[in-house]
Amino acid sequence: MVPGEATGEVLRLDEPLSFWGGTDPASGRIIDRRHPQVGESITGRVLAMPFGRGSSSGSSALCEAVRSGTGPAAILMGEPDEIIALGAIVADEVYGTGFPVVVIPADGFDGLVTGTRVRVDVDGSVTPA
Amino acid sequence: MVLRLDARDEARLAGDEGEGQRMATSIVVRLAAAMEADHLLDVTGAHVDACLYLGPAMLDFADRLADAGATVSVPTTLNVSSLDLRHPDLYRGDPDDARAARRLMERYEEMGCRPTWTCAPYQSEARPGFGEHVAWAESNAISFANSVLGARTHRYGDFVDISCAVTGRAPAAGLHLDANRLATVVYRLDGISADLLDRDVLYPVLGGLVGRSVGKAVPVVDGLPEGVSEDRLKAMCAAAAATGSVGLFHVVGSTPEAPDLATALGGREPARVVEVTPSDLRAARDRLTTGVGDRLDVVSLGTPHYSVDEIGRLVDLLVDRRVHDDVAMYVSTGRDVLHEVELRGWAARLEAAGVQPVVDTCTYVTPIIRADARTAMTDSAKWAYYAPGNLGLDVAFGSTEDCVESAVAGRVVRDEGIWSGA
Numbered sequence: 364m365v366p367g368e369a370t371g372e373v374l375r376l377d378e379p380l381s382f383w384g385g386t387d388p389a390s391g392r393i394i395d396r397r398h399p400q401v402g403e404s405i406t407g408r409v410l411a412m413p414f415g416r417g418s419s420s421g422s423s424a425l426c427e428a429v430r431s432g433t434g435p436a437a438i439l440m441g442e443p444d445e446i447i448a449l450g451a452i453v454a455d456e457v458y459g460t461g462f463p464v465v466v467i468p469a470d471g472f473d474g475l476v477t478g479t480r481v482r483v484d485v486d487g488s489v490t491p492a
Numbered sequence: 493m494v495l496r497l498d499a500r501d502e503a504r505l506a507g508d509e510g511e512g513q514r515m516a517t518s519i520v521v522r523l524a525a526a527m528e529a530d531h532l533l534d535v536t537g538a539h540v541d542a543c544l545y546l547g548p549a550m551l552d553f554a555d556r557l558a559d560a561g562a563t564v565s566v567p568t569t570l571n572v573s574s575l576d577l578r579h580p581d582l583y584r585g586d587p588d589d590a591r592a593a594r595r596l597m598e599r600y601e602e603m604g605c606r607p608t609w610t611c612a613p614y615q616s617e618a619r620p621g622f623g624e625h626v627a628w629a630e631s632n633a634i635s636f637a638n639s640v641l642g643a644r645t646h647r648y649g650d651f652v653d654i655s656c657a658v659t660g661r662a663p664a665a666g667l668h669l670d671a672n673r674l675a676t677v678v679y680r681l682d683g684i685s686a687d688l689l690d691r692d693v694l695y696p697v698l699g700g701l702v703g704r705s706v707g708k709a710v711p712v713v714d715g716l717p718e719g720v721s722e723d724r725l726k727a728m729c730a731a732a733a734a735t736g737s738v739g740l741f742h743v744v745g746s747t748p749e750a751p752d753l754a755t756a757l758g759g760r761e762p763a764r765v766v767e768v769t770p771s772d773l774r775a776a777r778d779r780l781t782t783g784v785g786d787r788l789d790v791v792s793l794g795t796p797h798y799s800v801d802e803i804g805r806l807v808d809l810l811v812d813r814r815v816h817d818d819v820a821m822y823v824s825t826g827r828d829v830l831h832e833v834e835l836r837g838w839a840a841r842l843e844a845a846g847v848q849p850v851v852d853t854c855t856y857v858t859p860i861i862r863a864d865a866r867t868a869m870t871d872s873a874k875w876a877y878y879a880p881g882n883l884g885l886d887v888a889f890g891s892t893e894d895c896v897e898s899a900v901a902g903r904v905v906r907d908e909g910i911w912s913g914a
Contacts, residue, residue, distance in 0.1 A: 364526035379737070384878040388547055394881045396782060414708050416737050418878075419541050419629040422649030427547035442708045444737070445666070446649035448526040452519060453651040457553050464526070 364440075364448040365455075367463030369483045370492045371436030373475050374408040376400060382428075382450065383420035391433030406433045409483065411467075411475040415444035425450025430458060437463045437483045441472065465489070493528040497521065501532055501661065512562025516658035523652050524663035533625055533664040535645075538564065538657035539613050539637075541571040541629035542650035543600045544857060545593035553651055554599040557658070564604040564657040569613040571630045572797075573597045574858040577609075578827060578851045585859035593858075603654065609852035610826030612726070612797040614641060622748055625668055627656030631733035632726070632796045632874065638740035640725045642748035644668045647739040667740050673749060674758035675742050677706055678765045681715030684773070688910050689717055693891035694773070695724040696873035699731030701768065701776035703738050709763065711741045712756040718745035723802055730796050731873035774911050780876040783886035784904045787818065789865035791899040792855045792879070793892065794824030795872035800832050802892075806847070807838045809896045815846030816902030820861065824850040846899075856882050869904055871895050 377399045380386070385395035391406035405428070415421065425447065428434035434454070438447055448464045455461030465487045475481070475489070482492040503509065504517040524532060542550060574593035576582050583590055601607050613619065613628075614636050620626045620643035628634050628645040629652075637643040646666035648656065656662045666672055679702055681689075688694050702711050711732075720743055732738035742750035750756035793806065806823060815821045823842065825833070830851050833839050842849060855861055856879045861868070869888045870876050876889040888904045897905045 365522075381734075383546070384881050396880045397779070397877075414737060416735070418734070419631050419634065419647065419649045419653075420544060420546060422651055423542065423544075423546045423550055426553070426651070427549040430547070430549040430552070443527065445523060445527060445647060445652075449519075449523060449649040449652050452522045452526070453553060454549075456515065456519060457549065457556060 364443055364466060365451040365461060365464040366485050366487070367461060368485050369409065369437035369463050370480065371407050371409040373477055373479050373481055374403060374405065374410050375475050375477045376410060376412040379412055379414050379416035381416045381418050381421055382424040383418040386424060386428065388424055388427040388431050388433055391428060405435045407436050409437045409439060409481055410435045411439045411472060414440060414442040415447050419446055421446040422449040422453060426454045426457070429454035429460060429462070435462055437465065439475065439489060440464065440466050441469060442466065493530050495521065495525050495529060496531050504659065511560035512557055512658060515557060515560060516562055516655040519652055519655040520659055520661055520663065524665065527663045527665040529663035529665035531664050532661040533668060534660055535566060535625045535627045535656055535662045537566050537620055537626045538568040538653055539571060539628040539630060539633055540568055540600060540605055540653040540657060542654055543570045543573050543597055545574040545589065545596045551592055551596050554596055557654065558599045558602050562603055562658045565660040566657060567618065568605040568657040569608040570600055570605045572611050572853045572857060573609050574853055576850050576852045578830070582850065582860045583858065584862065600654070605657070608826065608828070610797050611854065612826060615797070615799050615826060616828060625662065627653060627662045629653035632730035634739050635729035635733040635741070636726055638667055639729055639742065639747050640722060647737065673710065673740060675710045675712035675756045676763040677709045677711045678753070678762045679711055679713045679768050680765060682767045682769055684770060691891065691910055692724060692727070693871065696727040696731040697773055697777045697780070699728035700735045700780060700873040701772060702741065703732035703734065703736030705766065706736055706738060708737060711738065712744060712750055712753065713741065714744045714753050716743055716746065720746040723799055726796060727873070734874040734877045777889065777911060780873055780889035781887065782880045783867065784888045785867035785886060786903065788867050788869055788898055788903050789819065790861050790868040791819060791821040791895050792868060792870050792875055793822070793872070793895060794850070795854055795856065795870070795875040797829065798823055798825045800829055803829070803833050803838060806892065807841050809893060810841070810845040810847065813845060813896070813900050815899045818902050819899050821847045821899045822850050822855050822860070823847055824854045827851045867904070869895050869898050
């Protein structure tokens with residue numbers, strides 16, 4: 364959805380996450396108390412999530428995270444999510460630094476294990492790093 | 493899919509109409525590419541959510557656009573901000589943040605947006621009609637515009653909302669297109685008591701259940717009475733959009749694209765049929781509660797902003813009653829609705845009963861509730877979903893009647909009867 368290059372440690376989210384109300388841009392941590400990975404940091408991670416959830420302020424929360432230096436390295440999605448893509452597009456427009464947002468096939472999630480390092484390329488491919 | 497721009501889009505992208513149009517067009521075009529749209533379409537209005545101050549990035553963006561001379565080209569309403577301009581003393585946050593939040597509001601007004609400051613722009617007279625293309629942000633409003641009004645907006649996030657307003661253009665993709673508006677998942681209500689079907693509290697709970705389980709599909713709910721009221725559909729929209737990513741759902745016999753089940757499905761077989769039983773609803777209700785302490789500090793109603801009718805019902809419930817001294821009770825609404833409520837003499841009755849109206853913002857997006865509050869109660873699935881993370885408190889979900897009883901008693905009181913008999 365938003366091309367780019369990134370390398371980072373995978374954080375595979377067990378449930379969809381709303382970035383607004385679900386993450387704290389100051390700390391980069393997940394604060395949604397109903398989310399199984401509450402407390403985990405998204406900063407510099409390659410987030411793998413099935414799809415987005417909730418608030419349209421998610422774009423702002425992601426853009427603010429980029430400004431604060433707590434944003435993710437990349438977001439890999441099972442389904443396209445425009446609110447997440449927008450966060451990356453506007454961070455690039457305003458700060459000249461965004462992050463790739465890539466839709467990957469369902470079986471692409473199999474190899475994405477939390478803690479492993481992967482590289483995302485501009486063509487959308489995801490490979491071990 | 494190749495995105496074909498028309499001559500005007502191209503000219504704006506090249507900067508022929510100034511930097512403001514260039515930047516706004518660039519954002520719309522980049523999103524259109526991400527959505528695999530093949531062209532842009534005209535919108536007749538926009539609703540902007542980027543006016544809620546969440547940090548300096550919000551103001552950096554608005555400054556960049558406003559300083560470049562961008563103005564909206566279609567009628568544009570504004571979502572909640574971080575400040576209640578009618579009751580500024582309610583704000584307990586950092587004064588620097590308040591100044592930045594106020595500045596952000598001014599910048600959007602400078603760009604020609606109407607200072608409506610409400611998450612329920614569909615409660616005003618100027619709302620889009622059936623089939624009209626608009627660019628709305630704010631998840632509950634998106635869901636309402638598509639589902640209840642039959643207008644067409646995709647799930648737009650902050651920044652592209654104002655970009656669409658400035659350009660009057662949006663990607664021809666997603667929920668703007670006929671093919672993406674048909675339901676593929678049926679939620680069939682089974683064995684739900686007539687009593688529960690007639691209670692307001694069913695609808696946010698059902699919305700929460702659907703949102704959590706439907707994924708990215710368009711759901712249709714079958715088995716509700718015909719002609720479900722707008723306020724009940726509103727509560728369902730807000731819940732489904734908060735617990736999931738629902739931008740459109742159909743309710744057979746109530747929403748305009750679902751006169752019957754077959755029409756909502758476009759004549760196709762559903763991919764999935766989910767039976768909704770009383771125990772599923774009880775579980776969905778229970779998920780909205782994080783904890784019930786022995787004391788109650790706060791009751792918050794009005795997420796999304798209460799309508800005139802909803803405030804009227806609250807006034808009726810509060811006749812000869814008064815909120816307990818240890819409880820702060822708020823009702824959030826739009827400034828236009830509050831004006832109407834004042835003209836009807838209801839605002840004075842709310843205040844006499846100890847209820848604080850909040851306008852222009854909402855109690856879970858800005859520091860209004862005192863920081864040491866531990867347990868809150870609400871009739872909103874959306875508030876129940878977000879408040880624990882945003883405010884660091886426990887929330888108990890209940891009906892509006894439960895909320896009033898609890899506010900008066902000073903502790904959480906809930907009528908379990910309607911659920912056990914469900």
